[in-house]
Amino acid sequence: DTFSAVCKIQGLVKTEKGLFTAFKEYIKAEELLNNDVPGDVEKFSQNIHSKVKHTRADAEYCGNPINAFHIMSRFVNEWRPMFEQLFCETCLIFNTFSELNSTVAQLEQKIYGFPIERDLKSVSVSILRLWPFYRLDVKDLADGIIRDTKTDRLELSEMFYIAKVAEEQGMYYEEIIWLNRMLELTLSSDRDKEEIEQFIICKKLARAYFSYGMPWKSLDVLSECLRLEPDNLKLERDREWYQRKVDMLDDSQWQVTLKPKNYSETHHAQFEVYTKLCNGDELRTPAEKSKLKCFLKPSKIPYLRGKEEVLNYDPRLSMFHDVISEGEMMDVKRLGEQKLERSQHLSDSGQKIVDESYRISQTGWIADEEHTLINKLSRRIELLTGLALQQKPLHSDCEKLQVLNYGVGGMYEPHTDYFGNPLGAPPIPSDPAELRGTGDRIATWLYYLSDVKFGGSTVYPYLRIQVPVTKGSAAFWYNLKRNGSPDIKTLHAACPVLLGSKWVSNKWIREGGQMFNRPCGLHVDETDYPVN
Ligand SMILES: O=C(O)CCC(=O)C(=O)O
Ligand SMILES: [Fe+2]
Structure with missing residues (x-):
């Protein structure tokens, strides 16, 4: 589908420009042949021209939910009915129409099908959800205003x-x-x-x-x-x-009053904290924050030091600043984009499912061996974290690199990255061969490949921490305690994106290869770093 990744909507805008050119050529050709072009076709052409003209294919434009709605709505409610009206099998023998028809078919194939009603519905649901979540005003939305941006009204x-x-x-x-x-x-x-x-x-x-x-x-x-x-x-x-x-x-029925849903009744227990963190509320005290530090972390090679900002000690959660260059980010996104598919997640029963109210994004996986850059990025994580990240046909140290682009209102509701399958337990059947017997996800490294204008932060409800999407940085944390047991405090979420196109890339590091890199402590509850 189109709505679950902003880059797909960008592709749609380019496609629409192609459609419009083909359509104009068709009308011109018909006129040259002195064929009658019906009035409503002319009118459609003029009307759509003014809209297509100022539609842009950049992330800022397409990452605005109102623009996404306009674009999607044109495909569903204007282009499709127009082509249905024009299409007739006997016309296919006429040059002008068959040319238009084949261009449209090619354009449609390139983007794996034009958006359908379901896409438009999903965008609508996202808008309906974003409105209370980010405390927006319907009056503003109707006028095309979201925070300090203004676009065509609804x-x-x-x-x-x-x-x-x-x-x-x-x-x-x-x-x-x-x-x-x-x-x-x-x-x-x-x-x-x-x-x-x-x-x-x-x-x-x-x-x-x-x-x-x-x-x-x-x-x-x-x-x-x-x-x-x-x-x-x-x-x-x-x-x-x-x-x-x-x-x-009867009397009791008169008691109903109009009020927003009480989300704590319908959502998970952390919903309130999650919402506050996503909205940028500071939930930690100055005393808590005063213990945090930034420093240059030495790596195994002399000239490479990580700009580490510690955000939490137990579990250890850090930001590494300036760890990936502009050019590298462009290349990762380009490589990932070719592979994007609707993201799934594990259901309670362990099944891989798509659930729009839980995760809205598209995902692509790239192995180290596919590109030198991808390999380089793994080596960098290895140097900065001291963990092993060799990809091997069996007993791999880590998973492939996951590249993610979020969609309209794109988010990932609170979840943990570990799945409760420790070393020694029977492997998960759906795991690929190289990951069998490699244990759980001991740590997560999350590269931020873009900025966004509003929303999209990664938040940790138990830690009361909000990590803003910061292009060129990475978040790193341990999902398992040193004794190997899962740490629920690593529960985290990707907040809904309000404005922009959010790209991230994560590397999940498995437990198996880290025996000597992150050994157990001397006592069972030992943490990674003492608070000092
Ligand atoms: O995109 C983010 O901020 C977090 C992504 C995440 O948690 C995941 O993909 O598991
Ligand atoms: Fe996650």
């Missing part, structure tokens, strides 16, 4: 679509807020009221209040709308229907 028809998705998902609170804003907009002067008739919004809003459990609010909405359109029989009929519902209510 049209009423687009907002209506998003509200419909909210309804389908049972997100009635969100639906009510969006429809209320739409109603306000239809009353103001600068919106095209023809686009969606006001009474349709009224009916939908009344329905949403009813679904939420507040039919008396449905009555209020309809009465207000009937004041503006007193002769609308459809509204009148609805009003009577809700009146009957209200008459049937």
Whole structure:
């Protein structure tokens, strides 16, 4: 799919420019042949031209959820119906049409299919989720404003679509807020009221209040709308229907009030801390922070020192600054991009699954032997951490390099990188041969290959730490204690990306090869470094 990686949306923009050129050539050719080009085709061409012209293929533009929605919506609601209208099998014998048809087919093949309704729905759900998570204002979103950026506003028809998705998902609170804003907009002067008739919004809003459990609010909405359109029989009929519902209510049912979902009821226990950290709230005291240090960490070779910033001692969590160059990052992204596929994660029963409410990104895996650069990056981690990272056909020290690009609202909900399969336990059947019997993921090295404008931090709820996405740096931590047992305090999450295209690359280091590099301590609870 397209929505789960911003780089795929960038590809979509380039594809659209190609589509537009092919379409223009088709119209020109038809005109040269003196064939009639239907009025709606001309109109479509002009309309889409103004939109395509200022759409950009860069990460900043495509990493804006509103732009992503606009782009996706054009494919689903404008390009596809237009081609369906134009397409006819007998036309394929005419040169002009068959040329257009084959260009479109080629473009579609290059990106493995144009986006479909499901992509647009997923983008809508992401927008609906980002809104409360980052405390955004629907008024701003409708005007195309996210934090300090401004883009093309959401049209009423687009907002209506998003509200419909909210309804389908049972997100009635969100639906009510969006429809209320739409109603306000239809009353103001600068919106095209023809686009969606006001009474349709009224009916939908009344329905949403009813679904939420507040039919008396449905009555209020309809009465207000009937004041503006007193002769609308459809509204009148609805009003009577809700009146009957209200008459049937018993006292307890009047208690419902409109309020955002209490997330702690529906989400995991760390949700509140996770949200706060993602929003940049500082949760550690100055006293806690005063113990932290930065220093130049010597490596095995004299001229290489790591700029290490310690963020936590137990478990050890550090940032290494300036560990990968601009050129190297470009190459890793280029190599990774060719391999990206929808990210999966392990379900409770150990199955690999795709779950949109848990992880939104695309992943590619690259082995050291595939490229000298990838090998070099492993050697660098080896030097800076003192751990072994040899990739071998059997009993590998680490996994391949994983390259990740996040999508619209892309995130990875709180999880641990270890999976509870210690050295000596029967291997996980889905593990590739080289990782059998190599134990659990003792440590994680996470290269940050991009910056993002807002969101996307890596956060550790138990440690109350937020690591911002910092291009050229890497986060490093031990998932297992020195005695080999998993450390739940390493629980972490990738916050939803609000604006931008987030690229990271992780290296998971296995337990097996580290016997002499990170031995057990003298007593069972020994930590890596004493706090001093
Ligand atoms: O992207 C991030 O910030 C974290 C990624 C992560 O935790 C993972 O891929 O396991
Ligand atoms: Fe992780």
